Amino acid sequence: MKNLCRHAVEAAKHKGATYADARIVRLRNQLVAAEDKRIEEIRDTESFGVGVRVIADGAWGFAATARVEPGEIERIAARAVEIAHASALAKAPDGIHWAAEPVHDGVFRTPVEKDPFEVSLEDKTGLLLAIGEEVLAVKGVKKYHGHIYFRREHRFLATSEGTLVESETTHGLATYEATAVDDSTAKTRYFEAPGRSAGWEHIERTPLLAEARRVGEDAVAHLKAKPTPVGKKDLILTPSHLALTMHESIGHATELDRVLGMEESLAGSSFATIDKLGALKYGSPLMNIVCDNTMPFGLASRGWDDDGVAGQRWHVVKDGILVDYMSGREVCHAIGAERSHGSCRADSWASIPIIRQSNIGLEPGTEPLTLDELISDTKDGILIDGWGSFSIDQRRENFQFGGDCFWEIKNGKKGAMLKDVTYQAITTDFWGSLDAVCDKRFWDPVGIFGCGKGDPMQIAIMTHGSAPARFRQIDVGGATK
Amino acid sequence: MNESQAQSILQKILDASNAEAVVATLNGGMSATTRLADNLITQNFESSRAVLTVSCAYGQSHGTASTEDLGDESIKAVVEAAQAIAKSMPPDPEYMPPVEAGETAKYAKVDGYFDQTAGFGPQEKGAQLAVAAKSVAGKGYRLSGAYTSGDEFLAIANSAGLKAYHRSTQGEVHLTAIGNNGSGWAEKISENTDEIDVAAVADEALRIAELAQDPADLDAGKYTLIMQPAAVSELLMFFIWMGFDAKAADEGHNFLRGKLGQKIAPETITIRSDPAEPNCLGEPFQRDGLASRTISWVDEGALANMIYSRFWAKKQAKAPTGHPANIIMDGGTATLDEMVASTERGLLVTHFWYIRTVDPMRPLLTGMTRDGLFLIESGRIVGAVKHMRFNENPLDMLGRVEAMGPPQRTGEWMPMLVPALKVRDFNFTSTTKF
Numbered sequence: 001m002k003n004l005c006r007h008a009v010e011a012a013k014h015k016g017a018t019y020a021d022a023r024i025v026r027l028r029n030q031l032v033a034a035e036d037k038r039i040e041e042i043r044d045t046e047s048f049g050v051g052v053r054v055i056a057d058g059a060w061g062f063a064a065t066a067r068v069e070p071g072e073i074e075r076i077a078a079r080a081v082e083i084a085h086a087s088a089l090a091k092a093p094d095g096i097h098w099a100a101e102p103v104h105d106g107v108f109r110t111p112v113e114k115d116p117f118e119v120s121l122e123d124k125t126g127l128l129l130a131i132g133e134e135v136l137a138v139k140g141v142k143k144y145h146g147h148i149y150f151r152r153e154h155r156f157l158a159t160s161e162g163t164l165v166e167s168e169t170t171h172g173l174a175t176y177e178a179t180a181v182d183d184s185t186a187k188t189r190y191f192e193a194p195g196r197s198a199g200w201e202h203i204e205r206t207p208l209l210a211e212a213r214r215v216g217e218d219a220v221a222h223l224k225a226k227p228t229p230v231g232k233k234d235l236i237l238t239p240s241h242l243a244l245t246m247h248e249s250i251g252h253a254t255e256l257d258r259v260l261g262m263e264e265s266l267a268g269s270s271f272a273t274i275d276k277l278g279a280l281k282y283g284s285p286l287m288n289i290v291c292d293n294t295m296p297f298g299l300a301s302r303g304w305d306d307d308g309v310a311g312q313r314w315h316v317v318k319d320g321i322l323v324d325y326m327s328g329r330e331v332c333h334a335i336g337a338e339r340s341h342g343s344c345r346a347d348s349w350a351s352i353p354i355i356r357q358s359n360i361g362l363e364p365g366t367e368p369l370t371l372d373e374l375i376s377d378t379k380d381g382i383l384i385d386g387w388g389s390f391s392i393d394q395r396r397e398n399f400q401f402g403g404d405c406f407w408e409i410k411n412g413k414k415g416a417m418l419k420d421v422t423y424q425a426i427t428t429d430f431w432g433s434l435d436a437v438c439d440k441r442f443w444d445p446v447g448i449f450g451c452g453k454g455d456p457m458q459i460a461i462m463t464h465g466s467a468p469a470r471f472r473q474i475d476v477g478g479a480t481k
Numbered sequence: 482m483n484e485s486q487a488q489s490i491l492q493k494i495l496d497a498s499n500a501e502a503v504v505a506t507l508n509g510g511m512s513a514t515t516r517l518a519d520n521l522i523t524q525n526f527e528s529s530r531a532v533l534t535v536s537c538a539y540g541q542s543h544g545t546a547s548t549e550d551l552g553d554e555s556i557k558a559v560v561e562a563a564q565a566i567a568k569s570m571p572p573d574p575e576y577m578p579p580v581e582a583g584e585t586a587k588y589a590k591v592d593g594y595f596d597q598t599a600g601f602g603p604q605e606k607g608a609q610l611a612v613a614a615k616s617v618a619g620k621g622y623r624l625s626g627a628y629t630s631g632d633e634f635l636a637i638a639n640s641a642g643l644k645a646y647h648r649s650t651q652g653e654v655h656l657t658a659i660g661n662n663g664s665g666w667a668e669k670i671s672e673n674t675d676e677i678d679v680a681a682v683a684d685e686a687l688r689i690a691e692l693a694q695d696p697a698d699l700d701a702g703k704y705t706l707i708m709q710p711a712a713v714s715e716l717l718m719f720f721i722w723m724g725f726d727a728k729a730a731d732e733g734h735n736f737l738r739g740k741l742g743q744k745i746a747p748e749t750i751t752i753r754s755d756p757a758e759p760n761c762l763g764e765p766f767q768r769d770g771l772a773s774r775t776i777s778w779v780d781e782g783a784l785a786n787m788i789y790s791r792f793w794a795k796k797q798a799k800a801p802t803g804h805p806a807n808i809i810m811d812g813g814t815a816t817l818d819e820m821v822a823s824t825e826r827g828l829l830v831t832h833f834w835y836i837r838t839v840d841p842m843r844p845l846l847t848g849m850t851r852d853g854l855f856l857i858e859s860g861r862i863v864g865a866v867k868h869m870r871f872n873e874n875p876l877d878m879l880g881r882v883e884a885m886g887p888p889q890r891t892g893e894w895m896p897m898l899v900p901a902l903k904v905r906d907f908n909f910t911s912t913t914k915f
Contacts, residue, residue: 038573042566045547046559049530061603062526066549079527086515086603087522090611121569129571143734179734185842186734262518264625264664265657268834271914350528391835391870393849398870398913400847402839420840422847424870424911455516455627478910479839479847479872 005158007070008052011077013160017054019098021159024050024068025349033147034128049349054080058095059087064350097333099340101309108167108303112199116150116172119200124148131212135178138216146176163308171299174203178219187222190404191215195447196297218405225419230477234381236374236470241384241403243446243464249427250289251357253396254316256325260334266455268394272322274335280322283431288363289317291326293342298359299447299461306353309342328355347458354454361465365437371468374436381409382421400424422479438467482531484646487636490551495638497560500537503640504579506768507533510633515606518625520614522607537563541572575792580770582642587772588765589757593672598650599632601674613683617658622690624683626656630674643770652677658690663865665689666831666852670890689831693853696865705827706907707820710889714897715833717808720875723841727787736844745784746879752779756806761890761898763806773806812900813885820884820903822860829855847872869909881905
């Protein structure tokens with residue numbers, strides 16, 4: 001494979017490319033899905049192909065094929081150069097700024113204790129069916145869905161600068177949902193082993209079966225829960241919920257290509273423009289947002305990005321101030337950076353690399369603080385767990401989030417379950433109201449599968465970690481007005 | 482890939498498998514996109530792929546495997562993988578045997594393949610976009626967008642003797658014109674790239690952008706809202722997706738439970754599918770070989786049909802519908818100008834962004850306006866206003882439609898032919914900063 005990658009790069013250079021890279025990617029996915037007391041589907045898919053990206057005539061071209069053989073590779077290398085010449089019809093007068101990166105040669109592999117693809121299908125179907133039995137045994141639960149998903153991506157990347165790297169990443173999750181139904185409505189509750197770079201051991205260490213009865217009971221309780229209050233409340237958000245809030249209001253907003261307007265036509269742009277770098281008060285001084293493509297379990301940890309840049313760790317928000325972005329080699333010059341942070345990824349061999357969110361999370365509080373202590377310190381609030389509805393404007397300012405489960409907090413006590421809770425805020429107001437973050441004992445990485453960006457849309461994966469955190473006086477319940 | 486090449490590969494699957502039932506599909510094609518940002522071509526890519534998917538069954542146990550390697554060794558391996566999965570799977574009480582060969586007689590005649598689209602190259606595409614960008618730049622605006630074209634094929638063969646093949650072409654351009662303080666957007670979708678006038682799309686995006694500059698503050702609240710067809714399609718897609726699954730309704734967990742056959746909207750509302758609709762072609766058959774249906778979902782306000790899988794149809798003694806090949810909402814004759822002229826106070830929106838379900842049972846959707854929100858007073862547009870978030874019940878909204886335009890081709894995720902709508906009391910709940 002390495003020789004074929006080199007061959008693609010040489011073929012592109014021969015056709016006139018001033019820069020070229022080639023990625024050969026084999027992606028294997030396995031999905032086991034259960035519905036009620038049956039296994040609904042087992043699907044094993046494999047994708048294999050090569051993509052060649054070039055700069056020629058000062059412009060970009062990319063072509064890809066599923067036929068990974070020398071003659072076809074030469075054809076797509078030549079085609080990529082042809083396409084670059086078409087791009088030159090509307091190119092920047094000063095061409096493409098391609099930031100320097102040391103030459104890399106190495107192999108990255110996700111540490112895996114138990115290969116998920118070697119675990120028997122009977123073990124996987126057995127687990128899902130056992131969970132289903134427990135969930136459906138709860139009176140009032142009428143529906144159960146569960147699935148286990150693993151993916152393994154084996155990638156070879158060569159660049160015309162001499163980088164030649166290999167990565168083999170393994171990612172997986174298990175998740176299930178109970179739905180309770182009564183005469184007036186239906187409500188749900190989910191539980192999961194969230195997406196991680198890991199093997200089957202991640203599934204075994206998560207109490208999926210042990211929690212099943214409680215999850216079913218929560219779904220039934222959700223039916224009878226108190227309606228959402230309307231007005232300003234203090235919110236305590238758990239890591240499983242905060243992951244998506246960070247993803248939408250910080251992660252996407254600090255992708256440098258979006259900030260520069262390169263995704264304006266579909267995914268949108270960002271309010272966090274480069275003229276505000278170093279000055280924008282993104283949130284309270286407790287807000288420290290760190291990107292880390294080297295972190296264990298991180299879905300974006302893969303050694304090198306698809307620009308051939310080594311994984312790094314850096315702040316995008318420090319003590320509440322916007323200090324940096326997620327960047328790629330093409331755009332980092334716009335903020336005066338000489339080196340990319342390595343955030344470019346493609347979702348397959350057939351896709352062009354674009355800036356995708358790194359593993360990005362909220363640093364834990366530095367003072368000892370438990371979730372119980374945080375609740376005890378809250379007079380009138382709501383505790384929100386898990387993902388629900390989510391929507392944000394294209395500049396990442398006005399957002400509205402729901403959740404999976406909600407409880408009122410009155411005078412320091414976790415009280416009755418609530419339903420239909422949503423909260424709405426402007427991003428900087430929301431993060432400005434952050435006044436407490438639990439300590440590192442409670443910091444939890446939560447993987448996101450299914451982040452859409454690009455045009456046509458590509459799907460990426462990444463991890464967002466946090467500890468439970470409190471936000472003061474946020475507008476709640478506006479959706480139901 | 483032509484029909485003969487595709488069926489030759491699928492026959493190898495049928496020959497190689499010892500399963501009691503086999504369904505093999507091969508789908509793929511070529512897709513090419515040129516992306517524009519700030520008047521420059523920033524990305525330009527092309528890929529070809531074909532995915533071979535094999536489903537095998539022994540009794541009621543079934544398994545599926547797929548590959549993109551179409552070599553003989555890979556074909557053998559993917560059959561063995563699907564068979565091994567099937568043998569590991571507990572019997573599935575909802576398993577359905579392959580669709581019978583006679584189903585092909587029900588396929589609509591759909592001819593949506595244009596050689597000029599399949600051969601539409603990056604030079605011609607780039608040249609059209611470059612001219613449009615230069616024109617927009619000359620007016621002091623920036624043009625961003627994407628032009629995607631290509632071809633697709635879907636071939637199927639199963640152990641019940643069904644064989645089918647369909648191919649089509651697609652062209653789609655959407656452009657955003659961006660000024661210092663406001664943007665406009667327009668699109669054109671056609672199977673035939675000769676029908677796509679990039680300059681006209683850019684002009685429309687620019688026209689909206691010029692109107693959209695320097696939006697004023699306006700309080701959120703209930704407004705009469707005129708939605709362009711793209712905005713209607715985005716709401717309608719979520720409406721169908723949330724509510725029309727018959728199994729979920731019969732089990733009590735979607736908002737149309739118990740409503741089949743009942744009136745759910747005024748008589749002016751008809752929503753249907755027709756794969757042969759010339760202005761909005763759909764695929765004539767589905768991945769399992771079932772014919773795509775010409776069917777009404779909402780017929781003059783009555784919930785006429787829901788989406789029935791083959792299993793659920795059999796259980797409930799209904800006809801299977803499969804999934805909609807396209808969504809068509811019958812319209813009216815009102816022009817956009819007439820809708821504006823008849824509005825005392827209201828808003829006009831270009832399209833929506835980030836629509837999501839808030840409550841699937843009520844039902845309730847949220848989302849943002851995008852690329853042009855305009856205030857109408859005394860029958861004319863008086864200026865742009867800052868974008869707003871809505872929280873709206875799409876079923877209830879159908880009862881508040883006051884005027885409809887002629888249907889237009891749109892649809893980000895599936896072919897849709899829908900009209901502009903004028904709706905009273907559309908519920909905006911908050912505003913944003915631009």
